[in-house]
Amino acid sequence: MLASVFAWHASAQANPLPSWNDGAAKAAITDFVARVTKDGGTAFVPPSERIAVFDNDGTLWCEQPIYFQLAFGLDQVRSMAKAHPEWRQQPFKAFLSNDKAALAAQGQRGLLTLVAAAHSGMTTDAYAQSVSNWLGKARHPRFNRPYNELVYQPMVELLGYLRANGFKTFIVSGGGVEFMRVWTEKTYGIPPEQVVGSSGVTRFESGPDGRPVLMKLAKVEFVDSGPGKPSGINRFIGHRPIFAFGNSDGDQQMLQWTAAGPGARFLGIVHHTDAQREYTYDRQSKVGKLDKALDEAMQRGWTVVDMKQDWRTVFAFEHGSAGAAQ
Amino acid sequence: MLASVFAWHASAQANPLPSWNDGAAKAAITDFVARVTKDGGTAFVPPSERIAVFDNDGTLWCEQPIYFQLAFGLDQVRSMAKAHPEWRQQPFKAFLSNDKAALAAQGQRGLLTLVAAAHSGMTTDAYAQSVSNWLGKARHPRFNRPYNELVYQPMVELLGYLRANGFKTFIVSGGGVEFMRVWTEKTYGIPPEQVVGSSGVTRFESGPDGRPVLMKLAKVEFVDSGPGKPSGINRFIGHRPIFAFGNSDGDQQMLQWTAAGPGARFLGIVHHTDAQREYTYDRQSKVGKLDKALDEAMQRGWTVVDMKQDWRTVFAFEHGSAGAAQ
Numbered sequence: 001m002l003a004s005v006f007a008w009h010a011s012a013q014a015n016p017l018p019s020w021n022d023g024a025a026k027a028a029i030t031d032f033v034a035r036v037t038k039d040g041g042t043a044f045v046p047p048s049e050r051i052a053v054f055d056n057d058g059t060l061w062c063e064q065p066i067y068f069q070l071a072f073g074l075d076q077v078r079s080m081a082k083a084h085p086e087w088r089q090q091p092f093k094a095f096l097s098n099d100k101a102a103l104a105a106q107g108q109r110g111l112l113t114l115v116a117a118a119h120s121g122m123t124t125d126a127y128a129q130s131v132s133n134w135l136g137k138a139r140h141p142r143f144n145r146p147y148n149e150l151v152y153q154p155m156v157e158l159l160g161y162l163r164a165n166g167f168k169t170f171i172v173s174g175g176g177v178e179f180m181r182v183w184t185e186k187t188y189g190i191p192p193e194q195v196v197g198s199s200g201v202t203r204f205e206s207g208p209d210g211r212p213v214l215m216k217l218a219k220v221e222f223v224d225s226g227p228g229k230p231s232g233i234n235r236f237i238g239h240r241p242i243f244a245f246g247n248s249d250g251d252q253q254m255l256q257w258t259a260a261g262p263g264a265r266f267l268g269i270v271h272h273t274d275a276q277r278e279y280t281y282d283r284q285s286k287v288g289k290l291d292k293a294l295d296e297a298m299q300r301g302w303t304v305v306d307m308k309q310d311w312r313t314v315f316a317f318e319h320g321s322a323g324a325a326q
Numbered sequence: 327m328l329a330s331v332f333a334w335h336a337s338a339q340a341n342p343l344p345s346w347n348d349g350a351a352k353a354a355i356t357d358f359v360a361r362v363t364k365d366g367g368t369a370f371v372p373p374s375e376r377i378a379v380f381d382n383d384g385t386l387w388c389e390q391p392i393y394f395q396l397a398f399g400l401d402q403v404r405s406m407a408k409a410h411p412e413w414r415q416q417p418f419k420a421f422l423s424n425d426k427a428a429l430a431a432q433g434q435r436g437l438l439t440l441v442a443a444a445h446s447g448m449t450t451d452a453y454a455q456s457v458s459n460w461l462g463k464a465r466h467p468r469f470n471r472p473y474n475e476l477v478y479q480p481m482v483e484l485l486g487y488l489r490a491n492g493f494k495t496f497i498v499s500g501g502g503v504e505f506m507r508v509w510t511e512k513t514y515g516i517p518p519e520q521v522v523g524s525s526g527v528t529r530f531e532s533g534p535d536g537r538p539v540l541m542k543l544a545k546v547e548f549v550d551s552g553p554g555k556p557s558g559i560n561r562f563i564g565h566r567p568i569f570a571f572g573n574s575d576g577d578q579q580m581l582q583w584t585a586a587g588p589g590a591r592f593l594g595i596v597h598h599t600d601a602q603r604e605y606t607y608d609r610q611s612k613v614g615k616l617d618k619a620l621d622e623a624m625q626r627g628w629t630v631v632d633m634k635q636d637w638r639t640v641f642a643f644e645h646g647s648a649g650a651a652q
Binding site: 048051124168170177178181185191192193194195199201202203204211212214221222227228230231234235236237238239253256257260 | 374377450494496503504507511517518519520521525527528529530537538540547548553554556557560561562563564565579582583586
């Protein structure tokens with residue numbers, strides 16, 4: 001046990017980020033970590049303040065062609081439809097009969113109604129089970145892999161590298177906090193209590209057997225996106241991070257908030273530039289639009305990761321497997 | 327350094343809870359911890375699931391004669407009054423002129439208006455500074471000590487004992503999360519990200535120098551009390567605790583929620599029975615009423631700590647100091 005820990009430690013020290021190509025982005029990360037962890041150095045930060053925050057969709061895992069939580073929500077509506085005769089109305093009718101024109105006519109609100117239905121009217125335990133079941137059987141339409149294999153290997157290494165250097169790693173995502181917590185510990189090594197996200201209201205009730213349950217209501221409690229991210233960080237974490245990574249305009253305020261503290265700061269953006277291994281998108285994208293935040297990053301010298309150039313590996317399954325990208 | 331750690335460890339193992347008298351309460355705690363940490367035992371719980379939650383007011387620190395956060399809020403209104411000419415109206419006028427009859431006529435709502443004013447209209451940084459300043463100068467009316475010395479020494483030891491046994495300790499309090507986080511790490515060893523509490527809405531804004539700030543608004547976001555506590559645990563922590571400690575009916579649902587999980591559970595209640603060293607109150611108290619939760623504790627065999635019988639020491643300052651209770 002000890003021997004293997006030491007071996008890992010030695011190898012991690014030799015090359016802590018093997019899926020990153022040598023270049024400006026990797027150097028910016030390792031230089032920052034070296035500076036803030038150097039005892040007695042001018043930029044030293046004590047471990048209790050080494051808070052690192054990461055957006056999830058498009059930063060730690062893929063978000064194309066649609067947010068994976070939306071894919072879950074739509075699959076969930078399909079699987080729940082039989083038990084919900086009231087779903088013969090719109091927007092359910094259009095969706096369940098695959099009537100794309102009628103669904104489009106329902107607009108954004110229609111989609112939200114669908115997804116909210118998939119995320120409420122059940123206990124928190126039942127919901128967690130449904131997420132777990134879905135991950136076990138759903139497959140990404142392009143990669144034909146379970147969605148939680150679509151995580152970026154370089155970012156998984158980065159999370160481990162930061163923790164090995166005394167950082168506490170958090171997710172700060174617009175995604176649903178209960179959706180993420182089912183799998184973040186296993187996938188990223190981030191435990192439930194270090195996941196900040198959007199949430200719906202829950203109500204404490206007596207269950208059918210008299211034992212208390214928390215029911216998920218169809219009422220939004222908090223939207224952890226855009227300017228909500230600094231509020232979410234303040235509410236859940238209560239320190240200002242020194243390290244933040246995002247990939248879209250929804251992360252801009254989180255990056256600004258992190259940048260505005262005193263002392264050394266690291267601000268990073270994942271730029272999706274690799275159509276072959278993943279996707280290419282930024283300023284015009286419907287999902288994960290990166291426009292204003294990219295301008296600010298270039299103006300202020302934040303670290304912009306060029307996925308194609310900076311990442312040797314995108315997904316762990318790329319190597320020695322037939323199931324990779326088309 | 328290492329030598330002192332080992333010395334501490336040896337002494338902590340010999341008697342990890344020196345301020346607890348031997349008796350049923352202490353035995354229930356140490357027996358529970360022994361069972362859930364025994365590798366291979368039937369009640370073993372892995373460290374990632376060793377979540378312990380504690381109410382704050384009346385459980386970790388004193389809450390009499392009024393909640394300490396209310397004392398802060400009232401002092402804050404006094405010190406802010408000059409900068410707020412609009413506070414010539416009620417309920418401010420009654421409070422600032424010490425007109426008790428007029429203040430009483432404003433009722434509970436008047437008091438809430440006062441306290442809300444003391445907790446909003448400033449940045450989160452300014453607020454944290456005002457809490458810190460107040461702790462530095464305010465004194466408890468009976469004990470004539472800074473409020474953060476009014477913490478229960480047996481509970482501080484219990485927190486350390488649990489952490490030494492692989493537990494992660496959280497506060498789950500009806501108090502304001504930003505009020506507590508200023509001092510919980512130093513006082514209890516509980517970092518900001520492990521403090522769950524009530525909160526107001528914050529808004530991300532550009533400050534006077536262009537740097538972003540979070541402004542505290544006079545709008546309640548979440549009340550972490552009663553049935554709100556299980557919701558707060560679900561939202562912030564995302565696991566069900568296996569160990570919970572409270573002292574009032576406001577903790578009853580947190581205890582029920584903790585009790586309802588599978589496997590070994592510890593449920594504890596601090597019963598205030600020591601008028602000489604602290605206060606005596608329970609079923610009829612305005613602050614910290616303990617009535618229904620006491621009935622349930624007795625019925626279900628939860629551990630009720632009798633402060634007078636079970637605690638050798640209540641406050642650390644009792645020994646060798648003239649400043650103790652009157």
